[in-house]
Amino acid sequence: MLRKLTPLVSFLLFIPMLIEAQQASEYPNDYLSPAFHAGRRAAVREMMPKNTVGIFFASQVRNRNNDVDFQFAQNKNFYYLTGLEEPNSMLLIFKEPVTVLGKTGTEFLFVQPRNPSREMWTGKILGVEGVQELYKLDNVFTHDQFTYTAIDLSKVDSVLTTLYSENIISKYYGRGGSDPLSKMAQLIDSAITGNKKPNASRTIGNILRTLRAIKQPEEITLIAKAASISTEGHNAVMKGIKTGMTEYQAQAIMEYYFKKNGSEYPGYPSINGSAENTCVLHYETNQRLMKDGDLLLSDCAAEYHGYSADVTRTIPVNGKFSPAQKIIYELVLEAQDSAFLLCKSGNASNEPHKAAVRVITRGLTKLGIIATDAELRTYFPHGTSHGLGLDVHDPNPGILQTGAVFTVEPGIYIPPGSKCDKKWWNIGVRIEDDILITDTGYQNLSAGSPRTVAEIEKMAKQKSIFK
Numbered sequence: 001m002l003r004k005l006t007p008l009v010s011f012l013l014f015i016p017m018l019i020e021a022q023q024a025s026e027y028p029n030d031y032l033s034p035a036f037h038a039g040r041r042a043a044v045r046e047m048m049p050k051n052t053v054g055i056f057f058a059s060q061v062r063n064r065n066n067d068v069d070f071q072f073a074q075n076k077n078f079y080y081l082t083g084l085e086e087p088n089s090m091l092l093i094f095k096e097p098v099t100v101l102g103k104t105g106t107e108f109l110f111v112q113p114r115n116p117s118r119e120m121w122t123g124k125i126l127g128v129e130g131v132q133e134l135y136k137l138d139n140v141f142t143h144d145q146f147t148y149t150a151i152d153l154s155k156v157d158s159v160l161t162t163l164y165s166e167n168i169i170s171k172y173y174g175r176g177g178s179d180p181l182s183k184m185a186q187l188i189d190s191a192i193t194g195n196k197k198p199n200a201s202r203t204i205g206n207i208l209r210t211l212r213a214i215k216q217p218e219e220i221t222l223i224a225k226a227a228s229i230s231t232e233g234h235n236a237v238m239k240g241i242k243t244g245m246t247e248y249q250a251q252a253i254m255e256y257y258f259k260k261n262g263s264e265y266p267g268y269p270s271i272n273g274s275a276e277n278t279c280v281l282h283y284e285t286n287q288r289l290m291k292d293g294d295l296l297l298s299d300c301a302a303e304y305h306g307y308s309a310d311v312t313r314t315i316p317v318n319g320k321f322s323p324a325q326k327i328i329y330e331l332v333l334e335a336q337d338s339a340f341l342l343c344k345s346g347n348a349s350n351e352p353h354k355a356a357v358r359v360i361t362r363g364l365t366k367l368g369i370i371a372t373d374a375e376l377r378t379y380f381p382h383g384t385s386h387g388l389g390l391d392v393h394d395p396n397p398g399i400l401q402t403g404a405v406f407t408v409e410p411g412i413y414i415p416p417g418s419k420c421d422k423k424w425w426n427i428g429v430r431i432e433d434d435i436l437i438t439d440t441g442y443q444n445l446s447a448g449s450p451r452t453v454a455e456i457e458k459m460a461k462q463k464s465i466f467k
């Protein structure tokens with residue numbers, strides 16, 4: 001029966017049109033803003049000790065085979081601080097203002113120069129003006145301008161870099177190569193002498209880990225979007241899966257929904273393990289033909305504008321859990337629910353894991369699968385939580401606080417040949433959700449995909465173009 005729409009219902013119905021409108025712009029326009037990156041650089045500088053410089057390198061292009069390179073993936077710290085997604089670039093942040101190539105300031109970015117003949121093959125290079133315009137940075141130069149005379153480290157006591165391995169940056173990065181980044185690294189190496197060696201107790205890595213562990217509102221928007229896209233993929237697999245499908249076909253359904261919604265890549269290689277493969281924690285080959293009675297463990301999530309979700313659902317291929325599968329599944333679900341209750345600001349970040357361990361230890365003991373607490377690790381060999389953000393395994397604060405985003409992902413894995421009743425063999429279950437700590441508790445960013453046995457079995461009965 002049609003009823004008059006309340007203002008709230010009218011607004012909710014309008015949301016899909018808003019999403020369409022956003023997608024209708026020529027290119028995505030919901031990236032992190034220049035102000036976000038400027039704020040993060042200021043926060044890094046604030047935490048740097050006196051008389052130091054922080055050095056951040058872009059990722060390098062990596063060769064795949066012959067003249068084909070891997071798709072470029074930017075270094076996440078560099079992206080966090082600049083937004084720039086090009087190789088051969090370097091950011092310097094000085095604690096105190098200095099003058100570099102006639103410009104005085106604390107931030108200096110060296111980037112690739114424009115190159116029309118290369119751009120014809122691989123697309124636009126922003127160049128100095130493009131970077132200044134897009135990212136609102138003033139002191140931008142091309143990498144070939146980075147010379148001995150450009151660096152003045154005379155007032156610097158310590159050089160802070162995440163790449164300072166074996167005390168020689170260039171050995172770690174570029175291995176003495178002749179590409180622009182290696183050359184810049186070699187110049188920095190030559191300029192670093194004696195007491196300018198990094199301060200091990202307060203490296204820039206620690207500063208970045210501290211900052212990245214607490215997400216800013218703009219980052220939370222992107223993680224929430226990645227999580228919501230991911231749940232759409234999981235729901236499509238729940239509806240579309242059937243006996244006789246392959247693991248890679250389930251992956252294809254999942255990843256179609258990622259791309260359809262503007263996700264640039266999966267956040268990590270999709271894990272689609274069925275039967276015995278449910279027990280391989282990071283199974284990525286996804287080649288098996290799925291049979292009646294199998295479980296499928298899908299640990300798959302989208303990356304959106306650099307931010308990854310991390311979502312796992314475990315579902316019966318034929319749409320109905322067997323009695324043994326249901327018992328193990330519901331034990332993992334109970335562990336996850338108990339862990340959620342400890343997702344609160346002020347709690348240590350390992351509290352959710354401890355809750356999951358208590359539930360699973362008790363449950364497996366009761367089922368006669370383990371005899372001692374020490375055996376738990378045989379069937380639950382990983383932690384319950386890790387931070388989530390630019391990296392799928394991102395920093396997590398020691399004490400939970402508003403803005404922390406992390407996973408809650410208990411699991412039980414019983415491979416064939418395990419020392420327990422055979423009826424449990426080939427049952428691997430993980431349930432993984434993405435949790436944001438708020439002022440009032442927590443929000444499950446991946447709640448859009450069902451977790452209970454009844455809800456999953458109900459969704460399996462829905463229509464799908466894939467079956």
Ligand code: GLY
Pocket residue numbers: 268299310392409432
């Ligand atoms: N997808 C990897 C993990 O759950 O940590």
Ligand code: MN
Pocket residue numbers: 310386407409432
């Ligand atoms: Mn995870």
Ligand code: MN
Pocket residue numbers: 299300310311312432
């Ligand atoms: Mn995962």
